Amino acid sequence: MTLTTRNGSTRRRSDSRRLPWGSPIVYFVALVVIALMLGPVAYIILGGFRTNSQITVEPGGLPDPWVIQNYLDVLVSPIFWGEVWNSTVVGVATTAGAVALGLMASYVLARYSFRGRGLLYALFAAGLMFPITVAITPLYIVVRNLGLMNTLPGVILPQIAFALPVTVIILVPFLRAIPDEIQEAASIDGCGRLSFFWRMVLPLSIPGVITVSILAFIGSWNAYLLPLFILNNEASFTLPLGVQAFSSQYSVDTAKVLAFTSLSMIPALVFFSLFERRIVGGLTGAVKG
Amino acid sequence: MAGPAVLVFLGFVIVPVIMAAYYGFFRWSGFGPATDFVGLLNYVTIFNDPNFQQALGHNLFIVVMSLVIQGPIALLLALLLNRRMRGQSVIRVLIFVPYVIAEVVVGTGFSLMLATNGALNGVLENAGLGWLAQDWLADPDIAIWTLMGILTWKYVGFAVILFLAGLQGIPEELYEAASIDGASFWQIQRRITIPLLGPTIRIWAFLSIIGALQLFDLVYIIWGQYVSSVAGTNTMAIYMVATGRNAGNFGYGNAVAVVIFLISMVVALLYQRFVLRRDTAGAITERGAK
Structure with missing residues (x-):
């Protein structure tokens, strides 16, 4: 997106400008x-x-x-690995759900005109402005009524819903940029709408999909408020809850708390450093519209 | 094909907001049907509660100070980094690192680091600056500034990245023309860069305001619901969780949620109407029509 041009233009600009x-x-x-x-x-x-x-x-x-004893103690602790597992399941499922649903919705929003399209888009865009905080109390009641308390789906489903706005806002411009000629050519070659989606749209939108996936995953990996409301027994804790429980349980063992805390941030940091360009590109693309 | 997305979005975003509006009119413990209709009593109580007024005050303080502190810092950093230099991409990544780290990690780390006998005071002591050592988290005169410091640390990188991206969109010809005309570096920044960066700055300010109005995680992790009101860092969202879920009064908690929602929405709409109107990226008003 913006990133491909960035380095080139910066280079030329600073060559031509005398900096004082x-x-x-x-x-x-x-x-x-x-x-x-x-x-x-x-x-x-x-x-x-x-x-x-x-x-x-x-x-x-x-x-x-x-x-290295502190790190070793944490690394052999089944509680830690249980929480890593829970965080991974929630993160992967949230990401998969947000991408799958977001991609389908974006495809419709980007490539078909129908009544209420503007409204639908505005609905998702408005969702961008209201983080999970304002809805948390009723959301807790919804999840409880569905019988999903203390279960990972109870965290996953709301997280998918709240990840959809960013996903849609980032993916729609991507899908809109696919030239109509490709679609025409595909349909002349006998390619239906669904198979066009699978064979052309999906491969062409991979860069956008990677961006929204990383955003959804890191958001889920770091999420605190929703798990705090939904997950009340230790077996279902995700890592952020685990870090907090651990730090109050071992409040005198500062060194071990720090070891636990630093191990818990590794996955988000690794994902970020691997895909930094895509995240930054996606964020700026989303903000610039 | 949009069906599943719409369904999930309605079910877990829109419906809860509507439910909050409904339950906000009841005194309700969260179990069984809500029958104890109290009309607007919850809302009257909220606005008369000095704790809520205090929390609202903190939120407004954080909104303003986030803009005033982070804006200029981020702008300066973006201007400094917007040039060709070795290690530029590494610097960008490193500045962005705090933004990616979980609030829980940040909160746990800072509460240990800023404790009275923590690392910061220890370092100050060793540097012969012992008189600077403070009770960073508990002193009510200082705690909110500590919070501002942590917020700046965590979120300034996001602003820098946005501004750097915005700077890429400014045509080079303008800079060339200005330097041919003999404009100094700072004149160029003030007359060309900052005005043309306007749309990016306005979007960033919007995101920052909404985030500051709903601040919860860091305060709750570092201070908790009780200490935060003593130390003077509690926010509306803390108040919502403390008086709602934690006190078992879900009707009231929902009413607080509605208040936060309405305050955020009014701010968002006013901002859209009066500040973002000039930009093309007005998400609520213009985007849909595009």
């Missing part, structure tokens, strides 16, 4: 900002390699010596 200050200052500012941004993250990760007595004596110090 040298880049060491820029690097210095960038370095300070990065230090501020990563400091707290480093504190969490490094703290996990310390002992509690190290942390008590020197709260802001470095590991000396490094101990």
Whole structure:
């Protein structure tokens, strides 16, 4: 999307402009900002390699010596892996559901004109403005009435619904950009609407699908409020609930809490660093419309 | 084909909002049918409750301060980073990292780091700045600023990324023409960049405002419902959870949800009407018609 042109245009622009200050200052500012941004993250990760007595004596110090016992303790804990499993199931199902439903809805919104299309689009767009917070209390009642309390589908279904607005807003421009000629050519070759969807639309919208998938997955992986309302027994906890339960249960064992916390953020960070360009491109595409 | 999406969206987004409006008129413990109709009593109670007024005040403070603090910082960073330099893409990724980390992780990390005997005070002490050490989380004079600091840390990267993307959309010819005319770097930024970045800035401000009005996770994780009202960081959403679900008064909680919803919607519509009107990306009003 915007990213393909970015590097080229930046390059040309800065060559043609004389900048009044040298880049060491820029690097210095960038370095300070990065230090501020990563400091707290480093504190969490490094703290996990310390002992509690190290942390008590020197709260802001470095590991000396490094101990891996905290991380090992967490990694052999069945509670941790249970929560990783729950978070993974919820994340994958949310992502699959949001992409499948969002892609179908976007396809209709992007390529067919029908009465109420504008209204439907506006409905999804309006959903973008209201995060899950305002609906959480009644949502809890809906989920309870469906008998889904303490079950993972009780988290998955609402998360799919709340992921749909972003998904639709990002995918519609993608699908709209597919030239009509392709569709005409396909239909001349005897390709029906459904098979056009499978054989042309799906492959062509893969970049957009990746963006919305990552957004949905990271959103689900980090979600706190909805699981807090829906999941009340420890066996069903996702990682964010687990981190909180762990940190209140082992409140004296700071080092282990930090180890648990840093292990829980790894998947989101890995996904993000793998697909950073797509996420950023998708976000800006969505905002610019 | 849009059917399943519409069904799920209606069932889990629209219906709950309507239900909240309905149950908001009842005193209801959340079990069995709601029969104790109290009319507007819940709403009267909400607006007369000093705790809610305090929470609303905090939300408004956070809305304004988020814009005032994050906007300029993000703009400066975006301007600084919008040039060719080695490691540019790495810097962008690293600035964005806090945005990707879960609120729970951020909350847990910061509450340990900012504790009275935590890492920040320890580092200050070692640097000979012990007099700067504070009770960052519990002191009511400081806690809300601590919260602003954490919010800035977590969300400024998002603003930087949006602004950087917006900067890519500004035609280079304008910069060339301006520098031929002898405009200085800051003149160029002030006369060309910032006005042309307007639409991006306005969209970011909108997202920031809506987010600030509904702030919950970080406050609840770091302070919890009781401490947050003592430390002066409680928000409307905290109030909603504390008086609704946690107190077993679901009718009241739903009424608070409706109030937050209406406040957000009024702000959103006013913003759409008066600020975003000029931009093409008005999501509610114009997008659908496009």
